[in-house]
Amino acid sequence: MSATKVLKICTHSGSFHADESLAVYMLKTLKQFKNATLTRSRNPADWEEADIVVDVSGKYDGVKHFDHHQREFNTTFNDQYKTKLSSAGLVYKHFGKDIISENLDLDPVSNSKEIEFLYDRVYRDYIEAIDADDNGINKYANHDDLKPLFRDRNFQISSIVSNLNPPWDSDATDADFDAQFAKASEIMGVAFMNFLTYMGKSFLPAKQYVEKAFADRFNADPSGKIVVLDRFVPWKEHLFNIEKENNAVGEILYVLFKDSSNTWRIAAVPLSSSSFDSRKKLPEAWRGLRDEELSTFTGVPGCVFIHAAGFIGGAKTKEAVLELAKQSL
Structure with missing residues (x-):
């Protein structure tokens, strides 16, 4: 041989x-x-x-x-x-x-x-x-x-x-x-x-998580404008593609997900996957507030922060970020 x-x-x-x-x-x-x-x-x-x-x-x-x-x-x-x-x-x-x-x-x-x-x-x-x-x-x-x-x-x-x-x-x-x-x-x-x-x-595998969350969006809120991910995955580009595939371009305003520290985040959906400008930023009056001050102002227990630019925030529980998202609508 x-x-x-x-x-x-x-x-x-x-x-x-x-x-x-x-x-x-x-x-x-x-x-x-x-x-x-x-x-x-x-x-x-x-x-x-x-x-x-x-x-x-x-x-x-x-x-x-x-x-x-x-x-x-x-x-x-x-x-x-x-x-x-x-x-x-x-x-x-x-x-x-x-x-x-x-x-x-x-x-x-x-x-x-x-x-x-x-x-x-x-x-x-x-x-x-x-x-x-x-x-x-x-x-x-x-x-x-x-x-x-x-x-x-x-x-x-x-x-x-x-x-x-x-x-x-x-x-x-x-x-x-x-x-x-x-x-x-x-x-x-x-x-x-x-x-x-x-x-x-x-x-690439992250798309399946975003697809499921998109399909379940009306369970999170009747408006259908909030998507909830049970874990963080790269979601931005997938969300834009999924919206396009479902004739729902621009409909999702907020994405909620658990972060690596086991707390929850609320992210305002950006205009594009690389943009810091958002479709609907978190309320101006919340921006820059933290912890108890933010919880008192919003009436939502367990708040952690809202970024000064209004594109992301955090809270200790899923229920808290969901309430922040509903108020933000």
Whole structure:
């Protein structure tokens, strides 16, 4: 019986970036490339010998060559995106569904809907920014009009990777660059896997809890404007999608849930999943009050706080936050 062939991954030598650091890591998470060797080289003979070539060679065929530097290259993830792909996006475009199914242990057939959802969301919320950064695409269409309040250049993951390159005056060898690339690939990969695991194991399963709470909303209050979760789950985006699916966009005003300290929270539903502005904030007269002062003012025992901005509050029991929500309506 012949030994299984050891596959070879090749990327370019010298200075490295976030995109190929992640591309190589993603490939190595697949069973197909788990034991593959990595060569970093700009020698065409090494490209020819490799089974897959990433971020070098001037070719893209979706089979062996995954480079984006050629002049005519203009590939995006799909028709919904305008960002040109980097090597990370190219690898993800062709191997992303396998990366998701293998790393999250999802069956490609029975979990096809979940995989399809994650395939798009992981690109949108993680990979696309790496593609844009590597291709020099600004986040803002009119960057000159925006004055930043702080500098985050060295906090961005692409810059963290870039700073791992040996200094220009260090007389670093190819071996030194290779060693630092291994660190960069690990950093990019761990961050990616943490996000993928969160999306697949935490965010996606949370939808069933929000669906049940939405279905039971009239049991919480006849208005149907209050949703009660018996435990905290990531609920905002799921709620917006569930409302849309049920022709109830904008109807839910407050979400109640038990927090990690075993007390209860009342959250005003935001205008969007990333907004602090709410559909209906908690009453202005309550904002900033705490504990006994808040309980006396509202007539609700066991109050803990109402945030000064009016988007969230807390109480010791489910009954208390439910009463605060009813009064807030």
